[in-house]
Amino acid sequence: MSLLVEDLTIARGGVRVLEGxxxxxxxxxxxVLRGPNGIGKTTLLRTVAGLQPALSGRVExxxxxxxxxxxxDGIKPTLSVVENLSFWAKVFGTEGxxxxxxxxxxxxxxxRPAGLLSAGQKRRLGLARLVLTGxxxxxxxxxxxxxxxxxxxxxxxxxxxxxxxxxxxxLASHIDLGLNDASVLxxxxxxxKPLNLNDFDEAFL
Amino acid sequence: MKALLIRDLRLAMRAGGGFGLGLVFFLxxxxxxxxxxxxxxxxxxxxxxxxxxxxxxxxxxxSLDRVFALDWEDGSLDLLATSPLPMEAVVSVKALAHWLTTxxxxxxxxxxxxxxxxxxxxxxxxxxLSLILGTPAxxxxxxxxxxxxxxxKRGGLLLSLLVLPLYVPTLIFGAEVARRGAVGLxxxxxxxxxxxxxxxxxxxLPFASAAVLKVNLR
Numbered sequence: 001m002s003l004l005v006e007d008l009t010i011a012r013g014g015v016r017v018l019e020g021x022x023x024x025x026x027x028x029x030x031x032v033l034r035g036p037n038g039i040g041k042t043t044l045l046r047t048v049a050g051l052q053p054a055l056s057g058r059v060e061x062x063x064x065x066x067x068x069x070x071x072x073d074g075i076k077p078t079l080s081v082v083e084n085l086s087f088w089a090k091v092f093g094t095e096g097x098x099x100x101x102x103x104x105x106x107x108x109x110x111x112r113p114a115g116l117l118s119a120g121q122k123r124r125l126g127l128a129r130l131v132l133t134g135x136x137x138x139x140x141x142x143x144x145x146x147x148x149x150x151x152x153x154x155x156x157x158x159x160x161x162x163x164x165x166x167x168x169x170x171l172a173s174h175i176d177l178g179l180n181d182a183s184v185l186x187x188x189x190x191x192x193k194p195l196n197l198n199d200f201d202e203a204f205l
Numbered sequence: 206m207k208a209l210l211i212r213d214l215r216l217a218m219r220a221g222g223g224f225g226l227g228l229v230f231f232l233x234x235x236x237x238x239x240x241x242x243x244x245x246x247x248x249x250x251x252x253x254x255x256x257x258x259x260x261x262x263x264x265x266x267x268s269l270d271r272v273f274a275l276d277w278e279d280g281s282l283d284l285l286a287t288s289p290l291p292m293e294a295v296v297s298v299k300a301l302a303h304w305l306t307t308x309x310x311x312x313x314x315x316x317x318x319x320x321x322x323x324x325x326x327x328x329x330x331x332x333x334l335s336l337i338l339g340t341p342a343x344x345x346x347x348x349x350x351x352x353x354x355x356x357x358k359r360g361g362l363l364l365s366l367l368v369l370p371l372y373v374p375t376l377i378f379g380a381e382v383a384r385r386g387a388v389g390l391x392x393x394x395x396x397x398x399x400x401x402x403x404x405x406x407x408x409x410l411p412f413a414s415a416a417v418l419k420v421n422l423r
Contacts (some may be wrong), residue, residue: 049287052423068287072280078219079212090208091288129284 002026003137003168005048008057009192012043016055016192023185027136030159030169030179035187041172042071042141044187048170049139067135069143073126077115081106081125084114089132100131103158104151119146127155131162138162138169144177152177206294209285213302216275223271227264227307228314234260235318246323253322254332254383260318261311261336262376265343266368268307270361272299272351273418282355286422292415300341300348300411308340324387331386335399339379342403345410346371352414355421375402 003025010018017040025031033041047054048061049068075084085097101107104124109117114125123146130138138159144152156177159169163179171177217224238256239249276282285295315336316329324332350368354360381395 051283051286064289066287068284070280070283072278072283074276074279074281074284076212076216076279076281078216078221083212083215087208087212088284088288091285091290093289 003048003170004058004060006058006060008044008047008059009055010040010043010047010052011055012040017043018187018190019192021057021187021190025137025168025170027166027168028163030163030171030182032177032179032182032184033170033172033187034174034184039187039191041187045139045141045170045172046070061137065136066139067130067133067137068139068141069126069130070141071145073122074129075114075122075125078113080111080113081117082110084125085128085132088129092133092135094132094134097128097132100128103131104128104154120148120151123147124151124154127158131158136167138167138171140169140171140173142172142174144173144175206290206298209290209295209298210302213299214305217302217306223268224306225310227268228310230267231260231264231311231314232318234263235321239321249323250325250328250387253319253324254328254387255380256322257315257319257324257332258335258339258376258380258383261315261340262343262372264311265307265340265347266365266372268303269347269351269368270354270364272303272348273355274351274360277355282418283422286419292418293411296348296352296414296418297411299351300345300414303348304341304344308336308344312336312340327389328383328387331392332383335379335382335386335396338382338396338399338403339375342375342399342406343372345403345406346375349410349414349417352418352421355418375399378402 005024006022008018008021009016021044023031033044035041046052048059049066050063051068079087082097085100089095089097101110104127106124106128109121114122117125127143143155147155152175156179159177160179162169235256242248242252273282276285286292312333315332319329319332347368350364350371353367354364357363378395378399382392382399385392385395
């Protein structure tokens with residue numbers, strides 16, 4: 001299962017942000033996206049995950065092998081940790097949430113309503129969902145926000161394990177996760193040039 | 206799909222889920238009307254089917270903006286869109302969950318409130334029948350409206366304005382069934398129209414809702 005992105009141009013709110021983005025992500029590897037705020041990391045990840053269409057270019061990926069985790073964790077505050085996780089396990093048709101609970105040290109919090117968790121604990125719960133999906137390509141948008149150093153290490157271990165079992169990960173992150181052989185793609189060089197509007201009439205067409 | 210339905214029902218039952226909101230609103234409307242209109246029993250039984258239907262419709266409207274708003278806010282909707290569930294299934298389950306938590310309790314409460322409205326004895330069966338047939342259409346149309354306005358802050362007002370005209374045919378034929386039943390007239394035609402509207406909306410609108418939702422998630 002590999003991911004191929006070719007000559008992709010994407011827009012956010014009708015403004016082109018990135019153009020000519022090309023990369024491949026073979027199984028067993030991780031690719032970290034870097035770039036200043038507003039460069040279009042989230043937009044790129046959402047496009048690859050199939051949540052929004054690209055202006056041009058091509059994303060070649062089996063939609064059934066992608067698991068997406070955005071800024072929001074999709075946690076229901078009135079459901080307990082276990083209820084939240086088992087719902088996603090059922091949706092993705094996988095079984096056994098115990099490994100996910102253990103990987104993110106949530107066992108002690110199993111029966112707590114998710115609304116009472118701290119921000120970092122919520123984030124861990126959101127990331128634990130990824131383990132349950134059983135999908136091979138993880139698309140992660142700033143996964144380490146509000147995690148402490150131990151939790152980041154926990155998360156890095158899970159990602160490393162995922163890569164070893166022939167999965168792959170596409171991340172937007174500023175923190176060095178200490179992943180060996182993770183390649184880095186700096187998006188600054190793909191910044192879209194403003195459209196040439198010298199022709200006055202063109203602005204109205 | 207079953208998991209999503211169970212989750213939605215569970216969320217509705219827990220604190221802050223909004224279960225019972227529509228029911229209590231229905232109760233308030235129907236209890237207040239006799240006070241406002243006066244204790245004239247002939248007048249009350251004449252307007253009873255219409256008032257009960259309007260009450261049910263408004264109660265349905267009240268809980269619509271919760272259908273997708275909460276899932277959109279906490280990101281669940283993005284995650285559901287990238288899950289193996291087709292979007293059409295997600296909106297259908299949402300509509301079903303809305304009907305089970307709002308429409309069905311209204312149907313069950315209507316006969317009790319019919320007493321307050323001095324509804325003639327032969328009017329009860331047609332009233333329940335028309336509500337059972339009609340409220341699913343209200344939920345499905347409402348889900349479509351909720352899909353249109355998802356992502357808008359305070360979209361409730363726009364949602365009501367969008368959905369209200371779409372509710373009119375259901376209201377006309379639903380109330381007509383109940384009215385004709387109450388005065389002992391033949392009610393086949395409006396009953397068939399009501400059933401047709403419900404079947405049509407259930408068959409077609411989930412596709413429209415799913416398409417609209419995909420656009421709104423961009």
